[in-house]
Each structure stands twice: as structure tokens, then as C-alpha cells.
Amino acid sequence: MIRKFRIGDPIPTDAVVMDIELSEGSIPYFDTDKEAKELALFLEEDDKVFGLGETVRGINKRGWLYVSNNSDDPNHTENKHSLYASQNFLIVFSKKKTFGIYIDTPGRVSFDIGYTFHNKMSISFEDFDADIYVIDGDSAEDIVSSFRHIIGRSYIPPKWAFGFGQSRWSYLTADEVREVADKYQAAGIPIDMIYLDIDYMERYKDFTIDEKAFPNFPEFVKEMKNRGIHLVPIIDAGVKIEDGYDIYEEGVSGDYFVKKENGENLVAAVWPGKVHFPDFLKDEARAWFGSKYKILTDVGIEGFWNDMNEPAIFYTEDHLNEVFDQIDTYKGKNLGVREFFGFRDLIAHISNNEADYKRFYHEYKGRKIRHDKVHNIFGYNMTRAAGEAFEKISPDKRILMFSRSSFIGAHRYGGIWCGDNHSWWSHLLMNIQEMPALSMTGFLYSGADIGGFDSDVTEDLLLRWAAFGIFTPLFRNHSAEGTRRQEFYRFENIPAFRNIVNLRYALVPYLYSEYMKAVLNDRMLFKPLCFEYDDDRSSQIEDQLLLGESLMLAPIYTQNATGRYVYLPEDMKLIRFRSFDDYDEEIIEKGDHYIEAELDEILVFVRKGHVLPLAEPSKGMGDVTKDDLSYICFEAEPSSYELYTDDGISRI
Numbered sequence: 001m002i003r004k005f006r007i008g009d010p011i012p013t014d015a016v017v018m019d020i021e022l023s024e025g026s027i028p029y030f031d032t033d034k035e036a037k038e039l040a041l042f043l044e045e046d047d048k049v050f051g052l053g054e055t056v057r058g059i060n061k062r063g064w065l066y067v068s069n070n071s072d073d074p075n076h077t078e079n080k081h082s083l084y085a086s087q088n089f090l091i092v093f094s095k096k097k098t099f100g101i102y103i104d105t106p107g108r109v110s111f112d113i114g115y116t117f118h119n120k121m122s123i124s125f126e127d128f129d130a131d132i133y134v135i136d137g138d139s140a141e142d143i144v145s146s147f148r149h150i151i152g153r154s155y156i157p158p159k160w161a162f163g164f165g166q167s168r169w170s171y172l173t174a175d176e177v178r179e180v181a182d183k184y185q186a187a188g189i190p191i192d193m194i195y196l197d198i199d200y201m202e203r204y205k206d207f208t209i210d211e212k213a214f215p216n217f218p219e220f221v222k223e224m225k226n227r228g229i230h231l232v233p234i235i236d237a238g239v240k241i242e243d244g245y246d247i248y249e250e251g252v253s254g255d256y257f258v259k260k261e262n263g264e265n266l267v268a269a270v271w272p273g274k275v276h277f278p279d280f281l282k283d284e285a286r287a288w289f290g291s292k293y294k295i296l297t298d299v300g301i302e303g304f305w306n307d308m309n310e311p312a313i314f315y316t317e318d319h320l321n322e323v324f325d326q327i328d329t330y331k332g333k334n335l336g337v338r339e340f341f342g343f344r345d346l347i348a349h350i351s352n353n354e355a356d357y358k359r360f361y362h363e364y365k366g367r368k369i370r371h372d373k374v375h376n377i378f379g380y381n382m383t384r385a386a387g388e389a390f391e392k393i394s395p396d397k398r399i400l401m402f403s404r405s406s407f408i409g410a411h412r413y414g415g416i417w418c419g420d421n422h423s424w425w426s427h428l429l430m431n432i433q434e435m436p437a438l439s440m441t442g443f444l445y446s447g448a449d450i451g452g453f454d455s456d457v458t459e460d461l462l463l464r465w466a467a468f469g470i471f472t473p474l475f476r477n478h479s480a481e482g483t484r485r486q487e488f489y490r491f492e493n494i495p496a497f498r499n500i501v502n503l504r505y506a507l508v509p510y511l512y513s514e515y516m517k518a519v520l521n522d523r524m525l526f527k528p529l530c531f532e533y534d535d536d537r538s539s540q541i542e543d544q545l546l547l548g549e550s551l552m553l554a555p556i557y558t559q560n561a562t563g564r565y566v567y568l569p570e571d572m573k574l575i576r577f578r579s580f581d582d583y584d585e586e587i588i589e590k591g592d593h594y595i596e597a598e599l600d601e602i603l604v605f606v607r608k609g610h611v612l613p614l615a616e617p618s619k620g621m622g623d624v625t626k627d628d629l630s631y632i633c634f635e636a637e638p639s640s641y642e643l644y645t646d647d648g649i650s651r652i
């Protein structure tokens with residue numbers, strides 16, 4: 001049962017696609033305090049709280065303050081309150097009561113979940129204007145399904161996007177991309193995608209190609225496709241200000257950019273230097289920007305990643321001028337410590353500055369609205385621009401799309417990646433812990449940068465991370481400029497990487513099948529254990545996941561570990577893969593076990609009564625077939641498994 005309540009006069013977000021009648025009366029479970037702009041809930045000792053999508057900290061969110069305020073913050077340390085997304089859905093979970101709540105507002109919301117007071121959850125608002133959905137159901141997954149039903153079906157990528165993808169900021173030339181493809185193929189490691197980061201563009205101008213570095217781009221796209229590799233370019237939110245650049249000129253003449261209070265286009269700076277931001281909230285601007293993807297689909301591109309769409313702002317022209325003026329006032333002064341800190345902060349806080357988000361306006365549903373009031377739906381609407389355009393540009397075939405910034409609603413148009421993580425063991429754990437919350441909020445085609453984006457990776461971290469990454473729909477190795485190169489073929493133990501990636505391809509029939517069933521039935525792909533098992537231990541497990549109907553994962557995420565403790569809520573069959581066709585099977589009894597796993601071994605647990613289908617080896621997704629599957633069953637007796645298949649490319 002879903003009940004909808006309205007507080008104040010909320011700005012619509014289009015996150016919910018179903019019409020639900022407003023309920024009268026007070027919001028159940030919560031005390032509403034209008035003055036404090038707060039909804040408060042008493043948390044019982046054993047209440048757990050799940051959800052909120054992409055955030056720091058564990059699967060159970062209790063014990064921290066999370067703020068929905070989409071931020072380009074490349075340090076995802078546990079002291080952070082906001083990342084790139086606002087996914088305001090959560091479930092309060094205990095034996096006595098379990099219910100879901102979705103807070104639908106494009107503005108800032110704080111979720112203090114036992115942070116200030118251990119037994120209190122406080123949801124507070126900058127503006128007390130929101131639609132609140134309270135969702136009851138028989139089980140946590142039932143509640144998720146009801147929620148997912150009202151927000152619309154999750155995005156379906158082409159099946160080839162379940163292959164492996166290699167990325168780097170940046171492969172600078174076509175030859176460098178060829179070399180990556182050559183080396184993967186020579187190492188016998190299947191690969192389906194190579195990502196093009198910002199340097200494929202001519203001076204970071206959206207929808208252009210650097211012709212010197214990538215001569216005859218359409219031919220190059222074809223050449224790579226003939227090798228079974230899709231090139232997937234990045235698209236950034238900012239449009240370079242440059243006379244003669246058609247996209248910029250069209251944006252100005254069509255009045256498609258966000259404006260300052262005085263009506264001038266906002267001037268901000270990102271990779272290309274000075275840019276204007278398209279007003280993705282304005283229907284005409286969204287349609288215009290979306291139509292530009294055709295420039296690249298026309299030359300054979302079939303997938304994109306949208307970036308810097310919080311939006312990330314290095315600086316605005318106006319703020320920069322203010323900073324220069326302020327710096328002048330410090331000149332020649334004997335700076336006391338406070339003044340010095342103030343001086344230092346001027347520069348330190350120049351990027352993504354809160355004040356900048358109040359300097360510009362959108363034209364949204366016939367109203368002029370200051371950006372900070374709708375900040376969290378900006379990236380969503382960039383993804384929507386692409387998604388809506390793809391329906392016209394490519395009415396029959398699916399196009400790959402995932403974004404950095406997101407809000408519920410964007411899940412209908414694309415997936416997400418979890419942004420600029422680090423090559424840290426703790427971020428492998430974070431990747432594991434984020435997946436169920438992303439499933440809850442509908443972002444099914446998701447994953448993190450395998451191996452970590454920033455910092456230098458090590459071979460063991462990359463092996464363990466890849467061994468988890470093969471289970472996430474988006475399986476992409478990506479890293480930052482200036483960090484150690486981390487293509488799999490650069491390391492000593494190439495056979496181990498080959499086995500891991502081969503296993504991914506062997507798992508595709510299962511992954512795709514479970515993915516599609518999750519999409520079509522509004523189910524979760526990744527679940528916390530307690531969504532299936534009602535024992536107390538299961539509700540405390542923070543580092544094991546259920547994946548689809550058959551599998552439990554217990555990834556290794558610590559340095560030098562040669563095994564780990566695994567909790568089995570029931571008897572399961574452990575499959576110890578050394579490669580897709582070399583594995584041992586062993587039934588393990590319910591309870592706690594220390595399970596060894598060498599660096600080149602991958603563990604999978606098949607749940608009681610369930611089946612894991614496996615494909616034959618393949619050189620790439622073009623090769624994965626639904627024929628010739630083998631089945632690993634929990635019992636010798638055949639159990640049933642519903643395998644979903646389709647052509648992997650037609651829109652459904």
C-alpha cells in the first residue's frame with residue numbers, strides 16, 4: 001500500500017510516473033514538525049535502515065548523517081555527507097515493522113539516521129516542500145517493488161554492455177586505443193568496450209572529435225566494431241564558449257543556457273575553460289541537447305557516459321572576480337591566523353562553491369527557479385535529455401547510457417557509475433555496500449570504477465576488485481590521469497585476470513537474465529541477506545550480498561587476505577572457480593566458516609534449491625550464446641531455472 005502526502009508546495013521532479021491520490025491527515029510513523037522542517041521517527045534498538053542509493057558507509061545506513069546534495073567530491077571518505085546522487089528512498093526494517101519512505105523534492109534533504117540521537121531518525125528540509133510516499137508491504141522486497149512500480153521501469157542497456165570495458169582518462173589517440181585493443185586481444189582477455197574520455201574531443205567541446213588524434217573517426221568506429229569493440233565516448237555538461245562552435249552558437253540563439261538573475265547566460269569554467277550550461281530542465285533545451293547525440297550515433301557510436309553533471313563547476317566568472325578583489329584586500333597585510341585561513345579558503349573553496357549554485361536560474365515547467373532549489377535534478381535531466389532523444393534517434397535499438405550525477409527518475413534513462421573512487425581496499429568494500437541500495441532505487445545498470453579511479457592500484461587489489469566487478473552489470477576498469485596504468489594486461493598474473501574476465505562472460509546468461517527479470521518485475525538485483533533470510537545474523541551482514549535468485553557473494557576486500565569468514569544463513573554450495581571450466585563444488589553447512597581463497601580464485605555460493613547457468617567461453621559478447629549452457633545445481637536433482645533471453649538489442 002502506498003500513501004502520498006504533500007507538505008507545502010513542492011517543485012515537481014517527475015521521479016514518480018504514476019498518479020497517486022493525496023492522503024489527508026498526518027504522515028504515518030513520523031512526527032511532523034513544521035517549525036523545525038523535520039519529520040522525526042523513533043528508532044527501536046533493532047531497527048535497521050536501508051537505501052539512499054549511492055552514499056558512503058555501510059548497507060545499514062544507521063549511525064550517520066546523509067545529505068542529498070549532488071556533489072562533485074572526488075574523496076569518498078566516510079566523513080562525507082554527500083556524493084553525486086540524491087536517491088531519497090529508504091526502508092526502516094525490523095521484525096516488528098518494516099516500511100518504506102520516499103521523499104520527492106529536488107531540493108536539499110538531510111537524513112540524520114541515529115547520528116545526533118541514536119534512537120532518532122530525522123529527515124529535515126531546507127524548504128519544507130515535498131511529496132512524501134509511505135509504502136507498506138509484506139516484506140522489504142515487496143516494498144521495494146511497490147516503490148519501483150511507481151517510479152517506472154528501470155533502464156535496459158544493450159546486452160553487449162554486459163561485456164568488459166576498459167577506460168582511462170584518457171586514451172589520447174586512435175593508435176593508443178588500438179594498442180589497448182591489441183594488447184587485450186593478444187592476452188586472450190575478452191573486451192567489448194573501450195571508453196573515450198575527454199581528450200577525444202577537440203579541446204573538450206561536446207560532440208566534436210579531435211581530428212588530429214582521431215583521424216577519420218567514422219572509419220575508426222567501424223574498424224573497432226569489426227574487432228568486436230564498441231567505443232563509448234564521454235559527454236560533459238558544459239558547452240564551451242567559442243565563436244564559430246555550432247553547438248555554442250545554437251545554444252545562445254535558441255536561448256538554451258541557464259541564466260543569471262539579470263538574464264545573461266551564466267559563465268562557468270570546466271574542462272574546456274569557459275562554458276555555458278544547457279538548461280536541461282527546460283523542455284526545448286533538453287530536446288536540443290539530446291538531438292546532438294545524433295552527431296555521434298550517425299558515425300556508429302552506440303553508447304555514452306554523461307559526466308560533470310552535478311554540475312561540477314571549477315569556478316564561475318563572477319565568483320572568480322570576487323576572489324581576485326578579495327585577494328587584493330589581503331595584499332601587504334600582516335595576516336593573523338584567522339585571516340590567513342580565510343585567505344587560503346578563498347582558493348580552496350573556489351570549485352563547486354555553494355554560492356555559485358545560487359547565481360543562476362532555470363526555466364522549469366513555466367517557472368523561473370533558482371538553481372539551488374532544483375540542484376539535485378540537473379544531472380537527471382541531462383540523462384533524460386539523452387534518453388528521450390535516443391527514443392527518436394534510435395527507435396528500434398537500445399543505446400548504452402550511464403551518468404555520474406543522478407536522482408530517482410534518471411533510472412528510467414540510464415545507469416550510473418559511482419564516480420571518482422580511489423584504489424583503496426575500503427573503496428572496494430564501498431562498491432560492494434552500494435550495490436543493494438542502487439538496486440532498491442532502480443539504478444540497476446551500475447558499478448564503480450574497477451581498481452579505483454584515483455591513486456595507484458596494486459595487482460592484488462585489482463584482482464580482488466575485478467573478482468567482485470564481474471558480478472556488477474557495469475564492469476569497467478577506469479583510472480585517472482597521473483595514476484599507475486591499470487589495464488589488466490600490464491600485470492604479472494595475466495592468466496588470473498584472463499580467468500576472471502572469462503568467468504564474467506560465462507556468467508552473462510545468468511547476469512542478463514537476472515537483470516532483465518529485475519527490470520521487468522521491479523525486483524532487486526543485489527539484496528542484503530536479510531531481505532531473504534529472517535535470522536538476526538543476516539540483518540547484520542555488511543559484506544555479503546545476494547545476486548539474483550541463485551547466488552550469494554562473499555567478496556574478499558582486504559589486503560593480503562588468503563580467505564575470509566563467511567556467514568551462511570542456510571546450506572549452500574560453494575563453487576571455487578579457478579577458471580570458468582575449472583572449479584570445485586562443495587556443499588557447506590549453514591553457519592560461520594573460514595573459507596580460503598587464493599588471489600586467482602573466485603568464490604560463488606549457490607543457494608539451496610537454486611541453479612547457476614554458465615555459458616561456454618567467448619571472445620566477446622558477440623560470441624556469448626544461449627545454447628550450450630551448463631548448469632551448476634545445488635542438488636544433484638535438477639532444479640528449475642527460468643532463463644530470460646532476447647536478442648539483446650531491440651527495445652522492449
Ligand code: GLC
Pocket residue numbers: 168169197198234307308404419420453478479480
Ligand atoms: C571526472 C570523471 C572521471 C573522468 C574525468 C575526466 O573526474 O568522474 O571519470 O575520467 O572527469 O573526464
